[in-house]
Amino acid sequence: xxxxxxxxxxxxxxxxxxxxxxxxxxxxxxxxxxxxxxxxxxxxxxxxxxxxxxxxxxxxxxxxxxxxxxxxxxxxxxxxxxxxxxxxxxxxxxxxxxxxxxxxxxxxxxxxxxxxxxxxxxxxxxxxxxxxxxxxxxxxxxxxxxxxxxxxxxxxxxxxxxxxxxxxxxxxxxxxxxxxxxxxxxxxxxxxxxxxxxxxxxxxxxxxxxxxxxxxxxxxxxxxxxxxxxxxxxxxxxxxxxxxxxxxxxxxxxxxxxxxxxxxxxxxxxxxxxxxxxxx
Amino acid sequence: xxxxxxxxxxxxxxxxxxxxxxxxxxxxxxxxxxxxxxxxxxxxxxxxxxxxxxxxxxxxxxxxxxxxxxxxxxxxxxxxxxxxxxxxxxxxxxxxxxxxxxxxxxxxxxxxxxxxxxxxxxxxxxxxxxxxxxxxxxxxxxxxxxxxxxxxxxxxxxxxxxxxxxxxxxxxxxxxxxxxxxxxxxxxxxxxxxxxxxxxxxxxxxxxxxxxxxxxxxxxxxxxxxxxxxxxxxxxxxxxxxx
Numbered sequence: 001x002x003x004x005x006x007x008x009x010x011x012x013x014x015x016x017x018x019x020x021x022x023x024x025x026x027x028x029x030x031x032x033x034x035x036x037x038x039x040x041x042x043x044x045x046x047x048x049x050x051x052x053x054x055x056x057x058x059x060x061x062x063x064x065x066x067x068x069x070x071x072x073x074x075x076x077x078x079x080x081x082x083x084x085x086x087x088x089x090x091x092x093x094x095x096x097x098x099x100x101x102x103x104x105x106x107x108x109x110x111x112x113x114x115x116x117x118x119x120x121x122x123x124x125x126x127x128x129x130x131x132x133x134x135x136x137x138x139x140x141x142x143x144x145x146x147x148x149x150x151x152x153x154x155x156x157x158x159x160x161x162x163x164x165x166x167x168x169x170x171x172x173x174x175x176x177x178x179x180x181x182x183x184x185x186x187x188x189x190x191x192x193x194x195x196x197x198x199x200x201x202x203x204x205x206x207x208x209x210x211x212x213x214x215x216x217x218x219x220x221x222x223x224x225x226x227x228x229x230x231x232x233x234x235x236x237x238x239x240x241x242x243x244x245x246x247x248x249x250x251x252x253x254x255x256x257x258x259x260x261x262x263x264x265x266x267x268x269x270x271x272x273x274x275x276x277x278x279x280x
Numbered sequence: 281x282x283x284x285x286x287x288x289x290x291x292x293x294x295x296x297x298x299x300x301x302x303x304x305x306x307x308x309x310x311x312x313x314x315x316x317x318x319x320x321x322x323x324x325x326x327x328x329x330x331x332x333x334x335x336x337x338x339x340x341x342x343x344x345x346x347x348x349x350x351x352x353x354x355x356x357x358x359x360x361x362x363x364x365x366x367x368x369x370x371x372x373x374x375x376x377x378x379x380x381x382x383x384x385x386x387x388x389x390x391x392x393x394x395x396x397x398x399x400x401x402x403x404x405x406x407x408x409x410x411x412x413x414x415x416x417x418x419x420x421x422x423x424x425x426x427x428x429x430x431x432x433x434x435x436x437x438x439x440x441x442x443x444x445x446x447x448x449x450x451x452x453x454x455x456x457x458x459x460x461x462x463x464x465x466x467x468x469x470x471x472x473x474x475x476x477x478x479x480x481x482x483x484x485x486x487x488x489x490x491x492x493x494x495x496x497x498x499x500x501x502x503x504x505x506x507x508x509x510x511x512x513x514x515x516x517x518x519x520x521x522x523x
Contacts, residue, residue, distance in 0.1 A: 037370060152389045159380050162370055165361065169333060169354050170436065171384035217371045217416040 004239045013129055014238070017248070020131040021234025023139040024191045027146045028204055029227025031188040033219060034181060036209035038161040041202055043080055046095040047182070048189045048201040050076035050102025055123055056109030065123070066135065069193060073186035076102060081182040085175055126197030126249035128238065135194060142187050149184055157181055158219060195234060196249035207256040208233065214267040233259070284347050285310050286440050286470045287332055292341030294327055301327045305341070305495045309440075314466045316485035317474045323492040325474045329444055332472075333359060346439070355384060358438030358469075360429045362445045368418050374428050375413040378404055381435030396435075403434035407461065426458065440470045447477055459484045 008014045035044050054072015055065040076098060083094045110120060122130065150157065159167035160177045168174045185205075192201045212225035237252030287309040294302040301324045309315050319325050330336040331343055334350030345353035358381070381403070382396040392400075404410045407427040412420070420428065426446055433441060446458060462471055463484055475481045482488060490496045 154390075155380070155383065155392070158372070158376070159383055162372060162377070162380070163361070163366070165335070166359065166380065166432070167383060168335070169357065169359050170380070171355060213371060217418070218373065218376075219371050222371055 004242045007242060013131075014242070016131045016133070016136060017128045017238055018235055019136055020128055020139060020194055021238060021252075022231050023136065023143055024195045024204075025208075025227050025230030025234060026143045027188040027191045028208060028230045029223050029225075030146055030150050031181075031184050032205045032209040032230075033212075033223045033226050034157060034161060035185060036206050036213060036222075037219065038181075040182075040185070041206050042092070043084065043095055043182070044185050044189065044205055045202040046080050046099040046102075047073055047076045047186050048193070048198045049099045050080075051189060051193065051198050052106030052123060053102035053104075053109075054106075056106030056113075060109040060113045066138065066190065066194075069190050070187075072102070073190050074183055077182040077186035078179060081179045085178065122197070123193075124197045124199050125247060126193060126195050126200065128195050128234070128248045128252075131194055139191055139194065142191050146184055146187055149180065153177065153180070196252055200249055200253045203253045203256060204230070204233070207253075207260045211256075211260045211263045214263050229256075229259070286313070286346060287472070288342075288344045289328075289331070290342045292331065292338045292343060294324075294331060294336065294338050296327075300493060302331075302338070302491075302495075303493050305491070307489060307495060307497070309470060309472060312466065312470055313487065314462070314471045314485045315473070316481040316488045317472060317491060318476065318481060318488055319491035321476060325476075325491055326444065328491060328495075329442060329474060332442065333357065355436075356439045358433030358436055358441045360426075360433045360441070360443040360446060362448060363422065363425045363429055364448060366417075366425070368420075368425075370417055372417055373413065374404070374409060374415050374417070374420070375400060377417070377428055378413075378431045378435050381432040383436075385436060399437065400431070400435050403431040406434060406465075407431040408457075423458070430458075430461070434465070438469060440472065441465060442472045442474075444474045445476065446473065447475060 004014075008018065035041060051069050051072045054068040054070075054075070056068075057072070058065045058068020061068075080095055080098055083098075084091045087094060106123075107120075156167070156172055156177045159170070159172055160174055160181065164174050164178075167177075188205065189198070189201050192204050196204050208226035208229035209222055211229055212222045216222050216225055233252050233256040237255045238248055240246070240255060241248045241251035285308040287307065289305055289307045292302055292305045293300055305324075305328065317325055317328065327336065331338055332345060332350055334345075334352075334354060343350055346356055375397075378400045379392050379396060382392060382399065386392055386396045401410065401413075404413055407430050409424060409427045409431060412424060412428075417425070430443070430446070441462075443462070446462075462473065465471060473481060473485065487497060
């Protein structure tokens with residue numbers, strides 16, 4: 001670990017990795033907070049896994065897998081959103097089905113792709129050390145889109161998350177904003193796939209926001225704190241994994257989970273202390 | 281009092297796919313009326329509200345609100361849902377919730393205008409929660425939460441206020457205060473209160489509509505134990521009151 005700062009200064013791939021972590025954390029902080037308060041983690045997980053279908057098809061056609069991921073994520077988000085709006089009673093079954101179907105499509109297309117066998121593991125668990133300069137630019141662009149949409153429609157998203165029925169009665173096009181929010185979740189998933197892969201995405205999407213929500217009680221505060229926590233987790237995971245040569249994505253997730261559980265413990269102790277009367 | 285009723289339901293029937301939840305319901309609510317809608321659980325009260333709000337389409341019959349289809353009249357309706365349906369740990373302040381009432385009236389993008397905040401403040405003062413503006417939802421009592429939802433509805437400057445079970449889970453003293461508040465609001469808007477608590481409601485409202493799949497209206501003064509027995513199937517404790 002002590003070698004990490006020196007390596008960071010001399011190795012461009014580590015600088016790219018750190019920058020990728022910072023860029024991913026912005027989307028993760030803003031959208032992860034909505035995912036947390038709206039309790040749509042399972043839905044976000046479905047979008048993330050369905051993305052493998054798009055990546056597989058893109059690989060088969062010889063185009064950039066990240067582009068395929070973006071298209072697949074948006075399609076999956078709209079499909080899942082449409083399913084939850086129309087067939088709410090079958091929501092978990094249908095999300096589960098899309099989750100698996102997306103992965104199955106991906107595996108089939110990857111197996112049919114001619115040429116050398118591509119590294120499926122880096123799709124599934126991410127490869128933050130292989131982020132290129134052009135991917136960084138794409139991540140920055142996605143961050144700008146997310147920040148603009150959240151900045152412009154903050155109050156509509158808040159209304160849809162807090163009380164959908166009331167928002168509808170106030171003339172807010174609830175279905176539109178719900179689908180727009182899911183599209184933002186899709187963009188964030190694509191951002192995070194670079195870092196931790198599509199299997200581990202859900203953890204990085206929700207753990208920073210969940211940790212922040214233990215101690216903060218305004219959505220804006222949670223967004224800011226979750227962004228900072230995301231940077232700490234990705235940067236810390238990168239540094240921790242460098243010395244012993246551990247898989248970076250998995251290290252980031254374990255660090256995030258460890259901090260969350262410690263924070264949970266701290267929160268529970270604080271609550272117990274508050275409940276106990278100070279005078280016997 | 282204008283000739284056009286605020287709400288008009290003509291021969292409305294509705295079912296969720298099985299037996300009828302509402303059967304041939306006709307009801308007119310006049311301007312500035314304070315109507316209590318009572319009936320047993322499962323009697324169709326919530327269904328009727330959703331039809332008036334335009335969230336459900338009736339299978340038969342016609343509905344107008346302010347002379348228009350309900351979905352087009354929503355801007356004029358202030359709706360106060362049952363507060364038990366809310367996630368109490370949602371990270372919002374009282375003022376943020378009350379400001380949601382400005383949606384549809386304020387600008388589409390960005391934050392709220394100064395005028396929106398002024399209206400929210402006035403609504404919080406009227407409902408006696410101005411000092412709670414910065415408080416978080418998980419620190420509120422049931423009565424405070426209910427007042428916040430009323431303030432949110434008032435912030436949209438409604439001409440018709442609809443409240444769904446506003447007295448559920450609130451202690452008796454708070455309940456009295458809340459009905460006094462409704463009576464004050466009734467001086468400038470039409471009020472429709474849904475309640476299963478017939479004893480309380482009759483002290484305040486000008487007319488009671490009894491709904492158990494079909495609807496029967498009574499002036500408050502004419503309510504007797506027999507009517508309530510017909511409605512609920514069991515005798516209900518009556519409170520003596522004169523008008």
